[in-house]
Amino acid sequence: MLINCAVYQHGSKLHDISVEAISDYVARPDCFVWVALRDASPEELALMQEEFHLPSLAVEDAHHGHQRPKLEEYGETLFAVMHLLEPSPEGYELGEVNVFVGRNYILTVRNRNQQAFLGVRARCEQEPQLLQLGAGFVFYALMDAVVDRYFPLIDSLETDLEAVEERIFAKGAQPRDNIEQLYGLKRRVMTLKHAVAPLMEVAGKLHGGRVPPICISSQDYFRDVHDHLIRINSALDTLRDTITTAIQVNLSLVTIEEGEVNKRLAAWAGIFATATAFAGIWGMNFRHMPELDWPWGYPLALGLIAGTCGILYRRFRKAGWL
Template structure:
């Protein structure tokens, strides 16, 4: 691995280590379905009112307009999500998608509730890329955005929203814009992770590219590693490419539930997504070129081996022919009774072999 690639990997690990702080109230172990339920008013976090239903009732009773609830869930079952759906009036079709997951990125509106699906991705660190290495791990994030609530449903072992919640709470002026600001922050967070993963995958591609085009010193590169990168890029493409249409819908035909002040910021998210998509497409084409170059190198190496084998076979054919002729056991053959016949034949065979070896060497066959 190059020094630059190693420094990039150390920086990624350091950033992830700084983001892990389980003492913050916005986080809980993955074994808990309800990760957090917090009420906000004018960008400020409200005191804990108890469970989910209590928090919602307290906010709607005492805060009036300008307040909202942010409920975070992790892989809830149908029974666990049933009460939440009833509390917020969520559409059954959206509830089914949120519970069972395995959805494409999309944006749907049910009355005054906006339902968005994002594919989350993370880069899987590895010491060495192999033909079976997992490079990209994907998950899903479903977001219900209503007039006074945001419900996030996360699927997968990564993509904790605790750091994002911390960042928003540190900027109350942004959080004061309501659920629309949370939706924008979530979309921006997901797309920024795309860019981070793309940069990390670039290191692996550069490493494979260097090995393919480096002077051959030992075992040739494993083509399975190139295919593995191709498969992982396909997984990354499935997460990023379908998201372009929902973002375009938010920009061109924004729903009424979206705050007009937030709408322009989705253009920036769409620009970042376009950059990530362009890089992924470029990497896809680059990997195809690397694979074709590797196969061409293998073909050239095989041709060189065949030329060497052919050259040596031609050299060996001369003494084989002479020995074959004089081994036919005829009674009357030239020079059989001559004293110098044997050394003369050996000299002729050696000279012919040396001339052939010199000719093949000059032409690059040996």
């Protein structure tokens, strides 16, 4: 579906144009065309390929989707893929934005995502002196908008992790629930990691060293995006390590609790084993046993059993087993 199709000249918007007029303005060196599509059909992509003379392999990737973040060069055309993430009950809904960048055009194809980029267009139009840099600056603005949307996800992950950490040490905590939530957090961290790490490599190729000609005038801005991605990647590594530690702590607490239960069971088993031993000795069916003729033999036996069990109970209690 076509979202927007406009032509710009010297940093200012001239007007919206029809798709059929794209090739006419692309042929003009003093203009550049900015087109935005969402969930484009094969027919729309084929029309854009004809108007912009897009490389077939890149169009095929944009059509099939499910690509990892990447940057590819096809002559004077750049093709970039970035991931868009939206929170969902199961984790994240994964979408993509495919960007075609040429000398005087930029085409974005957004798939499986409802997050619009109208704010990016408005931001660029409010800065005509920067928009004069052409499609390379618009490419930066789009990448910067995608990266900025990762920061709230990081904040949400940190908040959820702190809540789980508090529940780990709470009285009556449910270890299984904590483990499930921690593994859910870990899956979300890894999903975000898979979006950030390759994109960090992409941003690194757009500043310093051999920079594509389209992005030379904007490479300082791409350096800023790269710095943001480094911060996000470091935060994700910290979150992943913290989650791993929390899982280990939770399992250790479960082991400690099981050890406490085993000690209590062992203590009571020892007490009842002593009582059983005495009862077994006096319960043997021998004819000549001295206690059988004593008037106080039975109460004495019960008292000895109770006394011994009481001593053992106090010893176990003092040792912290009961």
